[in-house]
Amino acid sequence: MVPWAMNTKLVRNPGDPLPVDTDTDWAAVAALTEEEIHAAALDDPDAQPLPRDGKGLRKLVNVKKLRERLGMTQEQFAATYRIPVGTVRDWEQRRKTPDAPARAYLVVIESNPELVAGTLDAA
Numbered sequence: 009m010v011p012w013a014m015n016t017k018l019v020r021n022p023g024d025p026l027p028v029d030t031d032t033d034w035a036a037v038a039a040l041t042e043e044e045i046h047a048a049a050l051d052d053p054d055a056q057p058l059p060r061d062g063k064g065l066r067k068l069v070n071v072k073k074l075r076e077r078l079g080m081t082q083e084q085f086a087a088t089y090r091i092p093v094g095t096v097r098d099w100e101q102r103r104k105t106p107d108a109p110a111r112a113y114l115v116v117i118e119s120n121p122e123l124v125a126g127t128l129d130a131a
Contacts, residue, residue, distance in 0.1 A: 069114035072100040078121055088125050089117055 018027065026034050040048070049055045058065065075085040075096070082100070086093035091110075098104040106114060117124050 066111070068106075068111065069118050071096060071106075071114065074114070074118055074121075075100075088128070089113075090128060 020027075050057075075082065078085065080088065082096050083093055085091070086096045095104070095110075099106055
């Protein structure tokens with residue numbers, strides 16, 4: 009693969025015509041049955057179904073809902089929990105996803121927001 013093609017991204021909106029400059033046989037794709045599509049997805053290691061029991065999945069805290077449940081503005085939430093307001097905005101607008109330590113911190117905030125705020129105030 010050529011280096012410049014490794015970072016190429018194709019954006020297709022619903023209703024856009026299918027790309028014509030590929031090796032894909034779109035007629036064959038359109039003719040697939042639901043069973044064939046499902047079997048092909050199961051054969052693809054990158055397209056495995058989610059576990060029905062939820063094991064192996066991690067729950068993400070919805071920062072906006074948490075903040076709104078606490079009755080805080082973005083600025084208040086950021087100041088109270090010492091998170092840069094730009095980071096709070098990025099998380100809420102899903103431009104960025106919290107990393108592992110931030111996810112853990114958000115879980116702690118969600119479980120006991122008053123204790124976290126009080127601990128930070130006392131520090």
